[in-house]
Amino acid sequence: MKRLSLLFLSLAVPFALMVGCEQSGSKTEVLQARVDSLQNRLNSVYTPGTGAFMNFIVQPHHLKLWYAGQGKNWALAEYERQELMGGFEKIQKYHKDKPEAAAVAMIFPAMNAIEKSIREKDDNAFKNNFVMLTNTCNTCHQALKYGFNVIKVPAKNSFDNQSF
Numbered sequence: 001m002k003r004l005s006l007l008f009l010s011l012a013v014p015f016a017l018m019v020g021c022e023q024s025g026s027k028t029e030v031l032q033a034r035v036d037s038l039q040n041r042l043n044s045v046y047t048p049g050t051g052a053f054m055n056f057i058v059q060p061h062h063l064k065l066w067y068a069g070q071g072k073n074w075a076l077a078e079y080e081r082q083e084l085m086g087g088f089e090k091i092q093k094y095h096k097d098k099p100e101a102a103a104v105a106m107i108f109p110a111m112n113a114i115e116k117s118i119r120e121k122d123d124n125a126f127k128n129n130f131v132m133l134t135n136t137c138n139t140c141h142q143a144l145k146y147g148f149n150v151i152k153v154p155a156k157n158s159f160d161n162q163s164f
């Protein structure tokens with residue numbers, strides 16, 4: 001009886017291990033397939049380029065910031081400043097390895113100066129700092145060989161359907 005159960009064990013244990021291994025083998029395959037399909041999805045996720053962030057976030061909020069300041073609408077100005085900042089932060093986040101991500105920091109002093117003039121509701125300082133901000137837009141464009149892309153203090157409000 002003892003021998004028989006030993007015999008049984010000596011056969012059953014390797015068999016159980018084999019089945020177990022096979023099971024975990026197919027589990028690994030299932031997981032690998034899921035990883036592969038997630039990787040495929042990730043590869044086809046649309047990430048806006050720097051040009052798109054500039055066009056859709058930075059440019060409009062630069063303009064709206066100006067008109068909010070002109071209207072001494074400080075709550076709106078602060079909101080627009082934060083939105084503008086969000087555009088720069090997206091470039092740092094989504095284009096980490098590109099030269100523009102490293103260059104973004106050059107805009108922070110002007111952004112901080114604007115924040116201070118908004119907080120102090122100082123419209124003269126706001127105007128001067130906005131000019132400094134705009135010059136820094138161009139400094140970066142020049143540094144990255146997009147110097148043909150010239151930004152200026154807005155002269156006309158293209159967002160006519162919003163109250164500033």
Ligand code: HEC
Nearest residue numbers: 050051054058059062100103104107137140141144146151
């Ligand atoms: C960190 C560097 C940097 C700063 C700071 C910067 N830009 Fe840019 N900007 C770029 C680069 C690089 C491009 C070109 C991106 C591309 O085409 O892929 C660009 C492109 C643009 C474009 C696209 C123009 C077009 O015709 O499609 C606009 C508009 C623009 N920037 C506005 C601004 C404004 C406004 C500011 C300041 C508030 C600013 N940028 C600050 C780097 C910068």
